[in-house]
Amino acid sequence: MLDLVVLVSGGGTNLQAIIDRIADGTLAGVRIAGVVASRPGTFAEERARRAGIPCRIVRRGDYGDLSAYDRAMIQALSAWPAGLVVLAGFLSLLGPEFVARYANRIINIHPSLLPAFCGPGLYGIRPHEAALEYGVRVTGATVHFVDEHYDHGPIILQKAVPVRQDDTPQSLQLRVMQEAEQVILPQAIALYAAGRIKTNGRKTIIEGDY
Numbered sequence: 001m002l003d004l005v006v007l008v009s010g011g012g013t014n015l016q017a018i019i020d021r022i023a024d025g026t027l028a029g030v031r032i033a034g035v036v037a038s039r040p041g042t043f044a045e046e047r048a049r050r051a052g053i054p055c056r057i058v059r060r061g062d063y064g065d066l067s068a069y070d071r072a073m074i075q076a077l078s079a080w081p082a083g084l085v086v087l088a089g090f091l092s093l094l095g096p097e098f099v100a101r102y103a104n105r106i107i108n109i110h111p112s113l114l115p116a117f118c119g120p121g122l123y124g125i126r127p128h129e130a131a132l133e134y135g136v137r138v139t140g141a142t143v144h145f146v147d148e149h150y151d152h153g154p155i156i157l158q159k160a161v162p163v164r165q166d167d168t169p170q171s172l173q174l175r176v177m178q179e180a181e182q183v184i185l186p187q188a189i190a191l192y193a194a195g196r197i198k199t200n201g202r203k204t205i206i207e208g209d210y
Protein backbone atom coordinates (compact mmCIF):
# COMPACT_ATOMS: atom_id res chain seq x y z
CA MET A 1 0.00 0.00 0.00
CA LEU A 2 1.31 3.45 -0.92
CA ASP A 3 0.25 6.10 1.59
CA LEU A 4 -0.02 9.62 0.22
CA VAL A 5 0.00 12.94 2.03
CA VAL A 6 -1.45 15.61 -0.26
CA LEU A 7 -0.60 19.31 0.16
CA VAL A 8 -3.18 21.80 -1.07
CA SER A 9 -3.84 25.55 -1.23
CA GLY A 10 -6.98 26.11 -3.25
CA GLY A 11 -9.91 24.47 -5.01
CA GLY A 12 -8.58 20.93 -4.69
CA THR A 13 -9.46 19.71 -8.19
CA ASN A 14 -6.20 17.79 -8.34
CA LEU A 15 -6.87 16.28 -4.89
CA GLN A 16 -10.33 15.33 -6.13
CA ALA A 17 -8.85 13.60 -9.18
CA ILE A 18 -6.73 11.42 -6.88
CA ILE A 19 -9.73 10.69 -4.62
CA ASP A 20 -11.82 9.73 -7.67
CA ARG A 21 -9.14 7.47 -9.21
CA ILE A 22 -8.74 5.66 -5.89
CA ALA A 23 -12.53 5.26 -5.65
CA ASP A 24 -12.86 3.89 -9.20
CA GLY A 25 -9.99 1.43 -8.70
CA THR A 26 -7.61 3.06 -11.19
CA LEU A 27 -5.23 3.86 -8.35
CA ALA A 28 -5.24 0.45 -6.67
CA GLY A 29 -2.97 0.01 -3.66
CA VAL A 30 -2.92 3.75 -2.96
CA ARG A 31 -4.63 5.65 -0.15
CA ILE A 32 -4.56 9.25 1.06
CA ALA A 33 -3.46 9.19 4.71
CA GLY A 34 -3.88 12.94 5.19
CA VAL A 35 -4.13 16.39 3.66
CA VAL A 36 -2.31 19.55 4.71
CA ALA A 37 -3.76 22.88 3.55
CA SER A 38 -1.64 26.05 3.46
CA ARG A 39 -4.56 28.14 4.67
CA PRO A 40 -7.99 27.63 6.30
CA GLY A 41 -11.25 27.64 4.35
CA THR A 42 -10.08 26.09 1.08
CA PHE A 43 -12.51 23.98 -0.92
CA ALA A 44 -9.73 21.37 -1.00
CA GLU A 45 -10.23 21.00 2.76
CA GLU A 46 -13.96 20.49 2.18
CA ARG A 47 -13.22 17.85 -0.45
CA ALA A 48 -10.98 16.02 2.06
CA ARG A 49 -13.70 16.22 4.72
CA ARG A 50 -16.32 14.79 2.35
CA ALA A 51 -13.95 11.93 1.55
CA GLY A 52 -13.27 11.24 5.25
CA ILE A 53 -9.61 12.24 4.94
CA PRO A 54 -8.04 14.05 7.94
CA CYS A 55 -6.87 17.56 7.10
CA ARG A 56 -4.49 19.86 8.94
CA ILE A 57 -3.76 23.55 8.35
CA VAL A 58 -0.20 24.90 8.39
CA ARG A 59 0.12 28.57 7.37
CA ARG A 60 3.45 29.83 6.07
CA GLY A 61 2.64 33.24 7.57
CA ASP A 62 2.55 31.77 11.08
CA TYR A 63 6.28 31.02 10.92
CA GLY A 64 8.99 33.65 10.92
CA ASP A 65 11.40 31.84 8.65
CA LEU A 66 11.51 28.96 6.20
CA SER A 67 13.29 26.66 8.66
CA ALA A 68 10.52 27.07 11.26
CA TYR A 69 7.91 26.47 8.56
CA ASP A 70 9.72 23.35 7.36
CA ARG A 71 9.79 21.98 10.91
CA ALA A 72 6.07 22.73 11.36
CA MET A 73 5.28 20.94 8.09
CA ILE A 74 7.45 17.94 9.09
CA GLN A 75 5.62 17.87 12.43
CA ALA A 76 2.20 18.03 10.72
CA LEU A 77 3.03 15.16 8.37
CA SER A 78 4.52 13.03 11.17
CA ALA A 79 0.96 12.08 12.16
CA TRP A 80 0.63 9.97 9.03
CA PRO A 81 2.60 7.42 7.02
CA ALA A 82 3.86 9.24 3.92
CA GLY A 83 5.26 7.03 1.20
CA LEU A 84 4.78 9.90 -1.23
CA VAL A 85 4.07 13.61 -0.67
CA VAL A 86 1.93 15.09 -3.46
CA LEU A 87 1.76 18.86 -4.03
CA ALA A 88 -1.67 19.37 -5.63
CA GLY A 89 -2.22 23.06 -6.32
CA PHE A 90 0.07 23.81 -3.37
CA LEU A 91 1.49 27.34 -3.44
CA SER A 92 4.03 27.57 -0.63
CA LEU A 93 7.74 26.98 -1.22
CA LEU A 94 9.04 24.09 0.86
CA GLY A 95 12.54 24.57 2.24
CA PRO A 96 15.65 22.35 2.22
CA GLU A 97 14.85 20.73 5.59
CA PHE A 98 11.45 19.49 4.39
CA VAL A 99 12.80 18.46 0.99
CA ALA A 100 15.65 16.53 2.66
CA ARG A 101 13.25 14.81 5.09
CA TYR A 102 11.18 13.50 2.15
CA ALA A 103 13.99 13.31 -0.41
CA ASN A 104 12.85 11.88 -3.76
CA ARG A 105 9.37 11.28 -2.32
CA ILE A 106 7.76 14.65 -3.20
CA ILE A 107 6.01 15.32 -6.52
CA ASN A 108 4.34 18.48 -7.82
CA ILE A 109 1.90 19.27 -10.64
CA HIS A 110 2.65 22.48 -12.51
CA PRO A 111 0.26 23.93 -15.11
CA SER A 112 2.75 24.40 -17.96
CA LEU A 113 5.22 22.37 -20.01
CA LEU A 114 8.37 22.95 -17.91
CA PRO A 115 10.76 24.66 -18.26
CA ALA A 116 8.36 27.15 -19.82
CA PHE A 117 6.28 29.53 -17.70
CA CYS A 118 7.49 28.54 -14.25
CA GLY A 119 9.25 29.91 -11.19
CA PRO A 120 8.33 32.36 -8.43
CA GLY A 121 5.03 34.13 -9.07
CA LEU A 122 4.02 31.86 -11.96
CA TYR A 123 1.26 29.77 -10.37
CA GLY A 124 -2.52 29.42 -10.63
CA ILE A 125 -3.84 31.44 -13.57
CA ARG A 126 -0.52 33.17 -14.29
CA PRO A 127 1.21 30.44 -16.35
CA HIS A 128 -1.84 30.52 -18.65
CA GLU A 129 -1.74 34.31 -18.94
CA ALA A 130 1.98 34.03 -19.79
CA ALA A 131 1.33 31.30 -22.40
CA LEU A 132 -1.33 33.42 -24.13
CA GLU A 133 0.87 36.51 -23.92
CA TYR A 134 3.78 34.64 -25.51
CA GLY A 135 1.58 33.20 -28.26
CA VAL A 136 2.44 29.50 -27.85
CA ARG A 137 0.35 27.00 -29.83
CA VAL A 138 0.53 24.27 -27.19
CA THR A 139 0.83 24.33 -23.43
CA GLY A 140 0.00 21.70 -20.83
CA ALA A 141 1.04 20.32 -17.46
CA THR A 142 4.09 18.71 -15.88
CA VAL A 143 4.52 16.36 -12.93
CA HIS A 144 8.02 16.53 -11.50
CA PHE A 145 9.98 15.63 -8.38
CA VAL A 146 10.38 18.54 -5.98
CA ASP A 147 13.74 19.98 -4.98
CA GLU A 148 14.32 23.21 -3.08
CA HIS A 149 13.75 25.40 -6.12
CA TYR A 150 10.36 26.29 -7.63
CA ASP A 151 9.22 23.91 -10.40
CA HIS A 152 12.77 22.59 -10.93
CA GLY A 153 13.14 18.89 -10.05
CA PRO A 154 13.35 15.93 -12.51
CA ILE A 155 10.35 15.72 -14.83
CA ILE A 156 8.19 12.59 -14.53
CA LEU A 157 5.28 13.14 -16.97
CA GLN A 158 4.04 15.90 -19.26
CA LYS A 159 0.87 16.26 -21.30
CA ALA A 160 0.24 18.91 -23.96
CA VAL A 161 -3.04 20.58 -24.84
CA PRO A 162 -3.75 22.92 -27.78
CA VAL A 163 -4.07 26.67 -27.27
CA ARG A 164 -7.07 28.01 -29.19
CA GLN A 165 -7.19 31.45 -30.84
CA ASP A 166 -10.22 32.43 -28.75
CA ASP A 167 -8.84 31.16 -25.45
CA THR A 168 -8.96 33.29 -22.35
CA PRO A 169 -6.65 32.50 -19.42
CA GLN A 170 -9.65 30.90 -17.72
CA SER A 171 -10.67 28.70 -20.68
CA LEU A 172 -7.07 27.62 -21.15
CA GLN A 173 -6.62 26.85 -17.44
CA LEU A 174 -9.78 24.72 -17.46
CA ARG A 175 -8.56 22.70 -20.47
CA VAL A 176 -5.11 22.19 -18.91
CA MET A 177 -6.65 21.11 -15.60
CA GLN A 178 -9.21 18.73 -17.13
CA GLU A 179 -7.21 17.29 -20.05
CA ALA A 180 -3.70 17.33 -18.60
CA GLU A 181 -3.31 17.83 -14.83
CA GLN A 182 -6.07 15.52 -13.73
CA VAL A 183 -4.76 12.81 -16.08
CA ILE A 184 -1.02 12.84 -15.46
CA LEU A 185 -1.01 13.38 -11.68
CA PRO A 186 -2.86 10.11 -10.92
CA GLN A 187 -0.81 8.43 -13.68
CA ALA A 188 2.46 9.57 -12.06
CA ILE A 189 1.27 8.31 -8.66
CA ALA A 190 0.46 4.91 -10.19
CA LEU A 191 3.93 4.73 -11.79
CA TYR A 192 5.53 5.67 -8.47
CA ALA A 193 3.43 3.09 -6.58
CA ALA A 194 4.60 0.44 -9.06
CA GLY A 195 8.24 1.44 -8.50
CA ARG A 196 8.64 2.25 -12.20
CA ILE A 197 10.19 5.73 -11.87
CA LYS A 198 13.97 5.84 -11.52
CA THR A 199 15.84 9.12 -11.20
CA ASN A 200 19.02 9.55 -13.19
CA GLY A 201 20.55 12.86 -12.14
CA ARG A 202 18.54 15.64 -13.76
CA LYS A 203 16.22 13.20 -15.51
CA THR A 204 13.92 10.27 -14.73
CA ILE A 205 13.60 6.91 -16.47
CA ILE A 206 10.18 5.27 -16.55
CA GLU A 207 10.38 1.50 -16.82
CA GLY A 208 8.01 -0.10 -19.33
CA ASP A 209 5.39 1.55 -21.50
CA TYR A 210 3.24 4.32 -20.13
Ligand code: GRF
Pocket residue numbers: 008009010011012013014015044088089090109110111123124173177181
Ligand atom coordinates in the same frame (compact mmCIF):
# COMPACT_ATOMS: atom_id res chain seq x y z
C1 GRF B 1 -4.21 24.11 -10.89
O1 GRF B 1 -3.97 24.61 -12.20
C2 GRF B 1 -2.87 23.81 -10.24
O2 GRF B 1 -1.93 23.26 -11.14
C3 GRF B 1 -2.46 25.17 -9.83
O3 GRF B 1 -3.63 25.73 -9.27
C4 GRF B 1 -4.76 25.22 -10.00
C5 GRF B 1 -5.84 24.74 -9.06
O4 GRF B 1 -5.38 23.59 -8.39
N1 GRF B 1 -1.37 25.17 -8.89
P1 GRF B 1 -6.39 22.80 -7.38
O5 GRF B 1 -7.77 22.94 -7.97
O6 GRF B 1 -6.28 23.47 -6.05
O7 GRF B 1 -5.91 21.37 -7.38
